Amino acid sequence: EDGYEMWLRYHTVADNNRLKEYRGQIKQLVVEGESPTLAAARQELQSGLSGLLGLTVPVQTGLARQGSVVVGTPASSPLIAGLDLGDALQAVGPEGFIIRHTRINKRDALVIAANTDVGALYGSFHFLRLLQTHTSLKDLAIESAPRVHHRVVNHWDNLNRLVERGYAGLSLWEWGNLPQHKSPRYTDYARINASLGINGTVINNVNADPRILSDQFLEKIAALADIFRPYGIRMYLSINYDSPRAFGDLDTADPLDPRVQAWWKARTEKVYSYIPDFGGYLVKADSEGQPGPQGYGRDHADGANMLADALAPFGGVVFWRAFVYDPAIADRFRGAWDEFLPLDGKFRENVILQVKNGPIDFQPREPFSPLFGALPKTNTMMEFQITQEYFGFDKHLAYQGPLFTESLNTDTFAKGEGSTIGKLLEGKVFEYTRTGMAGVINPGTDRNWTGHPFVQSSWYAFGRLAWDHSLSAEAIAEEWIRMTFNNNPAFIDPVLAIMMQSREAGVNYRSPLGLTHLFAQGHHYGPAPWYEKAERADWTAAYYHRAAKDGIGFDRTASGSNAVAQYPEPLAKLYGNLDTVPEELMLWFHHVSWDHRMQSGRTLWDELVHLYYSGVDQVRHMQKEWDKLEGLIDQTRFEQVKALLVIQERDAVIWRDSCVLYFQTWSGKAIPANYEKPAHSLDHYRSLERTFYVPEPWHPASSSRALK
Template identity: 70%
Template sequence: MTKLKHSTILLLAFILFSGTDVFGQDGYRMWLKYDKISDDQLLEQYRSQIHQIQIATDTPTLEAAEKELLDGLSGLLDTEIENRSELNRSSVVAGTPANSETIAALGLEDDLRQLGDEGYLIRHTEHNGNAHIIIAANEDIGVLYGVFGLLRKIQTNTGLDGISYETAPKVQFRVVNHWDNLDRLVERGYAGLSLWEWGTLPEYKHPRYIDYARINASIGINAAAINNVNADPLILTDQFLEKVEVLADIFRPYGIQMFLSINFHSPVRIGGLDTADPLDPGVIEFWADKADEIYERIPDFGGFLVKADSEGQPGPHGYGRDHAQGANVLADALEPHGGVVFWRAFVYDPEQDDRFREAYDEFVPLDGKFKDNVILQVKNGPIDFQPREPFSPLFGALPETNTMIELQVTQEYFGFNLHLAYQGPLFTEVLNEDTYAKGEGSTVAKVVDGSVFDYELTGMAGVINPGTDRNWTGHPFVQSSWYAYGRLAWDHTLSAEEIADEWIRMTFTNNNEFIDPVTEIMMESREAGVNYRNPLGLTHLYAQGHHYGPAPWHSESSRPDWTSAYYHKADDYGIGFDRTETGSNAVEQYHEPVASVFRDLDKIPEDYLLWFHHVSWDHEMESGRTLWEELVHKYYEGVEQVRWMQEQWNEMEGLIDDERFEHVKALLKIQERDAVRWRDSCVLYFQTHSGMEIPEQYEQPEHDLQHYIDLEHIIYVPDPWYN
């Protein structure tokens, strides 16, 4: 390759494909920000260790790896880097024993064997008189992951002298879910329109599709379900499948398998049948033929994601069949092609006395009845992505059914694109909970990765919902939750704090004057969001429909579990949902000793108190305050935490670019406004039940309760699904 040709390609990559912020530091590049290293001493050290690269380019994945490595190193080291066939200087050598003579000569087979198809190692080693950085893997996709891994080390200013690092994913399917509709509106999406331009596909392939693939591959994501789980059957028609095929082609070099959400009534809606009964021969034939058709277009198609018999979506119950029968007809159709079914366990019956119980009561009796290529996709908690939930009792209850966890990045219950609410602590909190399914140490993470029950298939799913906003996620810090999800899907042993540190360094700066306080902000932000919304185990106090603002007074709906009163049960005596033996007894769904802790008023952690107990207003809390006083204290604490976050952020001026600094500063002002509204709405409403005063040391609400009730359906950001 001539220098001119290479420079031209780098320029085009700079403008189009690397997503460089040509309009300023607007966040488009996410954490793939390959700017010159600011530490001169470290820069010279890296330059002395890396003069060139050596990597084969005989597959699309290796071509992508070469391009990323050249772009990344050229930008970070601020020097021209070339791919050379001869190693005459210190280099980065990337490849497999099959496509790299250098790596084959190092005898790494034993080390690589334990890393599987996607793992990789990075070593600083001597070869033929020169010191090289080696990126080695068994397969090409592992090489690409290793390239991103090395660039991450450099971006975070990690020294490479003597480096010996190896890693492999802990779960097989690391999936991102999109709730994108075919009209390009995104359900629970707060960052613009859908990324998928159906009107211009398949002819026009937007460069953003490549950047999307790069972003996901950089954190080890290997599957994407690109359409809403409330699925339109048209996604399975020729007019859309030819568009999906193009996206699959773009994603493939980056190791991302295409999945589609399907509508269970597709045999009726687009197949001309009069039934979707999973045991009907015509329906069985429809799904088998449809699978054949898809695999003819997309040979590595991953499979189907299904929401059935939930929130009005059709499913097998409409034909007197169970979830296993519904999932298995799809699994049979996909099995000859190696495809899988992700079957969501998000179900709840309007006749059920306690929505908390529904998924467990419905799926546990079916354990062992699902085919081996079905994975039950279970939300982290038993209700619906709330700011804090106990872990779903389904984790640890299905020894014979592959089970994966579903987490939410898009901030449906955390202030949309206006609030700073890093989800890393929420994700690690649930993953590290002990189910005691097979004794102590049976954490949710170990259930999900197959360690507890030896599942055939393992996975994690994250609902991400990015859009056409320049920074992909609306709020700059929602990017951090996307990053955290991917890193934890790869390695659930990481801590939320170390992930935050990585993300800050890669996205903003390696300056510790910025990193330390912003890490504190991020780690505090989730708890603040809990405190000014749903402290002490309260849940689902949102205005129905948009889920943005508070409505604890909401008590009438087409079904009781779509009201706030259903969950908080506030009355003159106290507050909270009794899920012990004197109530719904949902606590029985947990293994011991978890069940005993949750059912005991003296043992239960106060974070979960009102999830499981209806507690009197004058109940004495650990602080010595009464429940009413503690509830008020928590609501006010949440507001003060946001004000502290504002103060901390304001001190960051001058340490990063003005554009992102001012953006976040403004958003934190909005968050304070909303936190006060939440606090005053909830405290004033619950006061109508407790009959107790707000202690005089707290600032008193500016308005009366009716003022806040009148605001219930006034929201400050558009939710396209709701509107």
């Protein structure tokens, strides 16, 4: 066991009663239809069911006996066409599926039916999941359909195969050997995503290399698209806005210049000549040094629409990112809202604005981006981060499910109570014509794809929530544990408890009470709350925490940047008032006296110290709980996680001590006597900033440079 299989692990069902039940009902497999997608379903089911049942489940063409699993669509399968599933199928739409018991020719059968081949594939993966999690098949009646159209993973892979914020080895895409050699990993990658219903992948970094659109690369990308296609996964690319110039064809990239428009039309036609079902472009423009329309005096709508027009004849879309923050503005928090609000209604129908969950940048806890709910006339989708840029890379255990659901379940009040982000993304608050969710994943050449084995769980959670945002983080975690490890309650319960507290632990030892971005500049691994000078103020920690003698926190109320006014009522009032703001978001919106009385009765200073110490305690607890599990799973994964928890505990202490000692220089208050004393001086912790090993040689500030 090395984690390579991820959650697609088909080991024989360990519970004998269940095994008997499954063996009694599943005797053969009938998948009628010849498409590559149905062939993929057939192959997955055959190997999956045979593995789970511990015997060979034969693939048959007819219903010779009791206990068939029948898979297909009314178009592909005469058996399914004969079942009169019309209404049920209509209800699940083009990508959904139904799974139920039926009788065909007087024989019991289980049917997995859909309107399309890919729907049947999704149903097949779901059926396997039921068995993997030991679910009884009695009274099975499932109807399932995805809630958003675009369920997309984003890679931040560079063409030199280094992965920005990726910590699991080199990029999966072997550019030098494509298209001739097609690594078997590409197919497994497609299976992993399709098992969750993910239907799109953007395979390169948003900080895009223009070469991605060259013929040389398109030929390679087409080979990948061919592998992904049967699994229902469309290819998308991140583009560099300056491409017409970078190619040496024009001296401008002005979106209103007809030559630029013609250039993109021609290039886009070229892309479609290689990949006929190409999905579209993802664009990071006028952000962190990336080129964009503003360089030519144009706005984001001009920029996006020009590309949308080039893609429209082929049915392609533009994912236009809202991650913009002009260094000239006084509060980075305000940036995206200020820029995009005036543009609502100006984007083409095939543009979707891709917005990070929070207003800053994937921090351990952020309030929601006020753009959610502010754009009734602009298709808006979510961008979550799965790779742990701000959560301890591939070293810390930090299941992101609770962060995702916290965000999706937040009420924006955009159209009164009940306007949750989940509903908004579905197009049920405003009438968005295109909907979606993107997740930044980090898989690389590491054998287990993600580095830390538990990063897999966040990928899994993202996919499940992209399919259905109403699922709970806890239910998803339990599925994942059962599929990835085993169905033993003695293992499941403690691991579930570890996972469910891991994100909050990460918040506590890094940035509780609404503190944010206390990271060492560049690499974003360890702490540097003391960091106050950079080329941009909004890249320092001091910019965010505003610690001073009189208190700590960023005043975003009317007496400060007034960013809080970007939220609709009642949220603007709720967040804007120190008495009502949820304490976990407090320092996002208020500059608060060290002596402020918290709900616990402690002063703000004491509460801050308390939470930093609880974060470390939580990690120690996680460690203790994990250590008890030896013998319940394979030794390889057990020991890997155990060792990583040692690192996490070490780092949590460094975070806690660095922050507490540094903030103490402002508060002038003591660490209450009942807490263990930091083992070192603040100077010692400051000296660690450049000694962490960080695998990002492209960033001069981030690699380990200290020799002494």
